[in-house]
Structures are given as C-alpha cells and as structure tokens.
Amino acid sequence: MALLRIPVFRRVWAAIMLSSLGDWLGLLATTAMAQQLTADKSVAVQGTAISGVILIRLLPDLVLGAFAGALADRLDRRTTVIVGEVLAASLYLSIAIGYDLLWLYLAQFLIEAVGLFTMPAKQALWVNIVPRKRLAVANQLSLLSVYGAVPIAALLFALLNTASRFFADPNNVDPELAQALDDPSVPIVLALGFNAISFLISAGTIFVSRHAIPAYTGEREKGASLLVLIKEGVSFLRSNALMKALYVGILGAFAAGGFVIGVAQLWVITLRAGTAGYSILFGTVFTGLALGMLLGPRVLPGITRRRIFGVSIGLAGLVLVVMSFMREFVIAAAMAGAVGFFSGISWIVGYTLIGYEVVDRLRGRTFAFVISSVRIMLLLTVAIGPLMAGFLGNHVITIGQTKLVFTGPGLTLLIAGILAVAVSSYVASRVAPGQRSVLMGAVRKLFGSAPLAPDEPPEVGVLLAIEGPDPAQRRRVAAGVVEWLTSQGHDVLLTGRSDEEAGAKRLSEQTGPDSTAGMARPPASSAAQALLAAAAHAEYVTTVIRPVLAHGGIVVCDGFQDDVQARSDLAGSVDTAEQMRALRWGSGRLVPHLTVVLDDVDAHLDHLRQLLVARAHLAPDRYLVLPGARRQPAPSEALRNRILDVLSTYGLLAEAEPSTDAGRHKIGKSVEANSLAPENTTPAPDSTASAADHVEPADRPRPANSSTTSLPG
Incomplete structure (x- = not known):
C-alpha cells in the first residue's frame, strides 16, 4: 500500500494501533479485575462492580467534553499525544500496583479524561502527514487500527490467562514459582503492564517522529460537546420519521451486541469457561462486528439496503434468544460472533442510509450525534447488562423429571433478544414499508424470481x-x-x-430476414x-x-x-x-x-x-x-x-x-x-448521498457561479 511507504505515516499508524491494542486490553483487564475483587460477593455485587468500570469510562465525556473540545485545538498535537500516552501508561501501572477497586475507578476516570485530549490530537495527525487525496484511505486504516485490535487484544488476554494457569501448576514449573503465580490477579496485572508498555512505545514513536509532524493542522472545526450533540440530534430526529427509524435500528443493533459484552464476564462463570473464556467471547463479538461491516452487504447482493437493515437486526435478536438457552461454551461463542456479525451489518447499512438521507449542511453533526449515541448505547448496555443479570438471579423450573435452569445472564440475553426483534419489526415497517417479509423476499431474490437490484457504478468517470x-x-x-x-x-x-x-x-436491418418477392417482412417477436x-x-x-x-x-x-x-x-x-x-x-x-x-x-x-x-x-x-x-x-x-x-x-x-x-x-x-477524451484524473470511489432538498456545505470548494446558475426552462 502506497501510504505505508511513507515512513512517518507508517510509524504513526503503528503507534496508534499499538496504543489501541493496549486500550482494549486494558478494558478487558479492568473489568476482569472488578469481578475478581468482588468474587466473594453476590452476583448482583459483581455485576455492579463491572458496570461501574464501564460507566466511569463514559463519565468524562459527559462532564469534560465541552472543555476538552475548546482546549484541544490550542495545544501542540505532538506534545498532547506524547504527554497523554505517558500519563495513561503511568495510571495503568498504578492500577496494577494498587489493585484496589476504588483506585481502579478513580484512575479509569483520569485515563478517559486524558483521552479526551489525546484522541482528537491523534486524529489531527492524519491531516498533517497524509496527502489530502489519500486521506480517505488513511481514515480507513485508522478505523482498522482501532477496531482491528479488538480480537488481537482478546486473544492476548486469553493467552495470558492460559499461560498463568500453566505456570501455576507445580507439575510444570518449580513449586515455589508455581505457588507465587497461583493467584487470579497475575494475568490481570500482566495485561495492565503490557497495556502501560504499549502506551509508552506509542509516546516514544511520536517523540522520535516529532520533526516530521507539524504541530498544528491549521483551522479546524470545533467539536460540539456530547450534550449539545444530543440536543441537536433529538431536535432533528423529531422532524424526520425515516431518520428516526434508522437511528432506532442502529441503536437496537448495538444494544444487542452491548448486552452480550456486558454479561459475558458473568455468563462465562455459569458456563465454567473462566477469564480466558471471557476474553474469547469478547473477541468473537467484535470480530463478528468487523466481519459484518466488511462482508455483510455482500452476503445477499440482490437485496436492497433498506431490507437488509431490518432483517439483520431481527436475526441478531433471534440469535440472542437461542443463545440465552445455551450451556455449551463453544456454541455460545459462535453465536456471540453471529450476533456481532448481524449487528455489524445493521451498523454499516444504517450508517450508509443516513448519509444518503441527510443534507450536506447537517451531515457532519448528524454523524457526530449518531456515533456519540452509539458509543453511549454500547457503554450503557455493557454497564446495565451485569446489573440486570445480578438482580434477575438464577431460577430453576422443574417439569416432571426435567429441570430447566435459567441464569441471570441468560435471562438478560433473552430480554435483549426479544427487544431486538421488536426493534426489527418497528424498523421494517418504516424503513421498508410494504416489504416486511424480508426473509422470503431474500430467498426469492436468490433464486431469481424477484427483480434484481442495481449493481455498483464505475469507479472512473x-x-x-x-x-x-x-x-x-x-x-x-x-x-x-x-x-x-x-x-x-x-x-x-x-x-x-x-x-x-x-x-x-x-442491427435489425443487418440481422433480420430479407423480404421475399411480393411479401412484406414479418414483424419481429417480442x-x-x-x-x-x-x-x-x-x-x-x-x-x-x-x-x-x-x-x-x-x-x-x-x-x-x-x-x-x-x-x-x-x-x-x-x-x-x-x-x-x-x-x-x-x-x-x-x-x-x-x-x-x-x-x-x-x-x-x-x-x-x-x-x-x-x-x-x-x-x-x-x-x-x-x-x-x-x-x-x-x-x-x-x-x-x-x-x-x-x-x-x-x-x-x-x-x-x-x-x-x-x-x-x-x-x-x-x-x-x-x-471526446476528457482529461480528468481518476477519482477515488466513495458513496454518494441523496436528498431532494440538498444544500451545499460551506466548506466545499465549488465553482464561483454554481450557486446562481439557473437555466430557463
């Protein structure tokens, strides 16, 4: 790839991917730490402790978002990233050393507060070091570095837990060493230490490359706070029924995935899969999410986006319902990946449809509102899931000689699945009215009895x-x-x-039969x-x-x-x-x-x-x-x-x-x-937008007379 041939870009991209890997590993480690510190308490207390970690991660954005947004553009981006990464590394090390629940919450709040400054600074670095015509590709690599690190972090956390159990066995290593490592906190401390090292390496990489990175990007649009985005977004949704349905559908899809992640820590305990099982379940959900965003629309290429959107949410809900009754970890993990896959399809299709429906002057703030809402929904469901699981508790129903065991996490997944199916029904009735039988329509489409959907336009011209x-x-x-x-x-x-x-x-004259003497040519068939x-x-x-x-x-x-x-x-x-x-x-x-x-x-x-x-x-x-x-x-x-x-x-x-x-x-x-041989250069492919009342954005370079040109009818 051409971008990776740019040395400074290659180093910065690697640094951001490494810190993203550490951040996801830190999330796994801190939630596992909250559960381990309350392991001797009830399931409700454990769920509350895990939820607290997630809620603390959300709190700084709500409290300090406006202040950080106003201050971020006044700081040197390079210094902001370097100092922020070092602070995050120090705080993660302090969590590992202190190993206390109260300090975990406080340090997590400080880490997220620092992230309010470092994340915009990292995003701004792309504009500084990437040629403008390559910016779209660079942004795709940025998303890959953030979300592609999730399955790697899950696998790494699982390996740390497996290695810890191996070395804690006196049959494998020296008995004294095995006794020292026979502690459930060992893999968590190792993960937090690795996390801190990843942030330090990231800071060092930016420091070494500082001379090749400009300090500022120039003028940049100030980002609105989360509360302002919510206010503007709700106002806009009230006036647009289709947008409201798309918005509800996207949130429903992410809520389904969020509940799986939220109850995973408690659910794997009921499945006797341990901490390693938790990381595997976490990784499969996000791997499915990534695959859904990448491959989803290609699964049924003959189905329109509006129909795919509704059915994918419903399928995620149905899988959740079945998943809630599973007692086999391998099958449950596969189903968790399926939930993530269908949620990913819903996200990418819904995100695309929103881009088509929103006029340009509102598109930026609409996307910002949707992304912020998705983040809130994901974090809230991850936080609420353990609480619901704890308070629902375990129940045993005896029918004759058969005993049905319903665990708190399983009941939570069942409720989430039913809600997702309900959201799917609501979305289908508004996004694709008159096309509710989407599954039968998909089958008919695949076998060719329904009209084919359009193909993609050419990438050139x-x-x-x-x-x-x-x-x-x-x-x-x-x-x-x-x-x-x-x-x-x-x-x-x-x-x-x-x-x-x-x-x-x-062609007809060239290929048609010649008329015979005195006889007219017969008309061509239909x-x-x-x-x-x-x-x-x-x-x-x-x-x-x-x-x-x-x-x-x-x-x-x-x-x-x-x-x-x-x-x-x-x-x-x-x-x-x-x-x-x-x-x-x-x-x-x-x-x-x-x-x-x-x-x-x-x-x-x-x-x-x-x-x-x-x-x-x-x-x-x-x-x-x-x-x-x-x-x-x-x-x-x-x-x-x-x-x-x-x-x-x-x-x-x-x-x-x-x-x-x-x-x-x-x-x-x-x-x-x-x-006619136009000499325009080859364009970069992207999606288009639609709206009958389209309004030109202020920041778009447009011809001087395009706003006043109006030819007579």
Missing part, C-alpha cells in the same frame, strides 16, 4: 442518467444539465435513447425486439459511453436502462427480470452514479411514472426523484447540488474551472467514442 415518462421533458433537463456542467469547465458527452434506437434499427434492444444498448455502452468514462469524463444520458425496463414492464410482453439480466450482462453491469427521475403527474403517463419511481425506491442512494419537475428550471437547484455532490465524491469537482467563454467547451451531443 461519472455517469448521469435522466429518466422520466415524457421524452421531451427528459431532453430538456438533460440538455440543461450538460449546458450547466459545460459552463463550469467540464467536458460532457450527451447521449440519448434515440441513438440506441437507431442502433437497434441498424423476445427478438427485447434482445435487439439489449444488443444495441450493449454496443452503445461499449463504443460510446465506456471510453469517455475510462478517461474520467462525464456522460449525461437522456434515458438509460430504467426507461427500457419500465416500458417493457408496462407492455407486459417480455419477462422484465430476464430482459434486465440481458441489459446488465451486455453493458458489463454498468449503472449510473446518479439517476434523476422526473416525477411529474400526467394522466396519460402515470403508470410509467409510477414504475420509474418504484425503481428509484430500490436504491435511494443513487436516485434523485424530482417532484414537479415540469415547473422547475433545468437544472433545478436541488439537482445542481446533488450533481455537485457526486462530482465532489468522485474527484471531478475541484478539477473544473468556471468558464465565461462557453465556446471553448463542447456542449454535449451524440458523438462517436473517440471524439
């Missing part, structure tokens, strides 16, 4: 499609978009369905017409559209696959799913980055309009439905803002320069593939 029931209106909007983009300094190619239809006619349309579409995509995209250019299509599909569906003469497969195969699974559906009510075209709008609902992330398009300028402000979003995402916005001399740019027209 930008393809825009204008769809609508009225061809004249489509042409007007498409021409307006091309003229506006050209005025912004872009070279644009305009294509249309008429070009494909002409190609289909040529299947033949559909195949000719797919062949013409494939030829046009290959010879005209793809060459422009390959050079990083912009193509605006007056009608694309959706128009063909909707008209075929309306006619009912051809199997729509089969024709869609032919179109997708012939075009190399090419789909537009943005498809604009002109939603104008017209009595003569209403059925076609409804079909196009229904297709837009399958992938709202790549569609923009413009109601009342006939009364809007071409292009409207909402359309211009959305197109700017797409161009910015794929790296084409900053490269164009506004032009006052339109004559030096080509107004797009249907041309052969080699007549």
